[in-house]
Amino acid sequence: MLNSVYRLVAPRRFEVSFQDIDLTKDQVVVRPTHLSICHADQRYYQGVRPAEVLAQKLPMALIHEGIGDVIYDPSGTFQAGDTVIMIPNTPVEEDEVIAENYLRSSKFRASGFDGFMQEHVALPYDRAVRLPEGIDKVIASFTELVSVSVHALLRFDRIAHKRRDAVGIWGDGNLGYITAILFKAMFPETKLYIFGVSLEKLSSFTFADATYPVMDIPKGLLVDHGIECVGGDASQKAINQIIDHIQPEGTMAILGVSEYPVPINTRMILEKGLRMFGSSRSGRADFEKTVALYQSNPEIISYLSNIVGAQIQVRNIKDMVHAFETDIQKSMGKTIMIWDK
């Protein structure tokens, strides 16, 4: 079946092209309904990735956060009309030890191949997770981002030592907010401190035990473990601040993406005997865990609704551009495209 695919062909320019979906293949065909714009999409859209990266990756359909309705599944795994969360990570091999999202052979939507800005998305069966009824679809559209936090926190639970009286999250943006919500749900006994730049943004972390502006952290304030959700140019400051305010043998989880190498205080990592681990992306198990958390802790959905920014109806390429441009203007929050292609 001829499927329209909306690819970014150059910064700020989308074009339609068509791809034939083979209906005899073992795959489920999903019609996207809600797509959420991520920073990574913006880096392609605005053309701020290095020129050689753009030359190699474009044309490519953007978006790796989204949900849709099943319209065709010859296997019967799903019924037509089922709402599913689409998983962007697409492994091509299995490994007993290494998680699917770290296998170098795995492909990722809107990075290695076309993302979800399509009329229909054809997925292997295990790349779709059923969304239970009653969960707000706008919020569910950025489940991928939530699952990345869940994934990092599940690893944190395995890696960090068991003294968890106080944990700090650095970063008051979307990622910090989401990770903080999930942390509270998964580790309700631990005191959670948030470190950020904007007092306005910090004021929305009402569920945290304390919030601190990074330019004014009380002397002697220490956390057992630290989670970095900053990324970009500020990574260096954030990571070094965590090193300063972490107890010996603490664990630092790094979630923020930086385009360039970051110099950090390794001397103090050695002296304090710190552990540092990175997390990126997520796999099917993390999506399933996230959906289970939505159901067991409904307050998560309520908190997440606070970061829904603009919702933009998309019926044509002009609307797509409008959605991405609106997303650039916002200071915080997620821009959701109500996809009507």
Place this chain on the structure above:
Amino acid sequence: MVFGVILAGGIGSRMGNVEKPKQFLMIGEKPILIHTIEKFYMHDAFEKLIVLCPRQWMEHTKNLVKKYFKEKADHVKVLEGGTSRNETIMNSIDYIEKEYGLDDDTIIVTHDSVRPFLTYRIIEENIKYAREYGACDTVIPATDTIVDSQDGKVISSVPDRAKMYQGQTPQSFGARKLKELYHSLTEEEKKILTDAAKIFVIKGEKVHLVEGEVFNIKITYPYDMRVAESLIQEQKEKK
């Protein structure tokens, strides 16, 4: 009940020296007609898909449907077309009436077989508006200025482009109403019909507009084949 009615009656006279009618030509890896049927096939609203083609191409069409839809080929019924576009549509309605009966909820979504780039949304909105208003037509705003000439030599008038649209398909109708209106037309009225929406318009019935897509092109000339081929682009391999 909703039926997909795919009009594959053309004999390709405008395509130049081709061996087959244009709906049977390949774009990508499949015949155009199959691409078009697939778009309807994916929509679960349809009770049956009816494909109407010239008599001499019926066996070929049936074979294609069998080849591409295999055990699900029963969902597609191949019928002989009529002497004109509207006679062809009437053939489909006669079939529906005989097999399923006609009532006010019988909707037909009629579509040119040589418009394989239609979208799920267009089909969905056709069904929706046909149910709500009784008839609808897929259109896009006119980009070229339309010029009216009564004698083919000089301009009679230049209508306001902002109010002009180009008709595409699908066109969708309540089947019973369409049949009644068609049979109430005089032979003169029938002669000036270029499509089925006009039957409603002549009779003073409302036809709702559905927003089409610029790329929902009708493959008519060899040039269109080139355009269609260039629209189908597999993604280049990335590292």
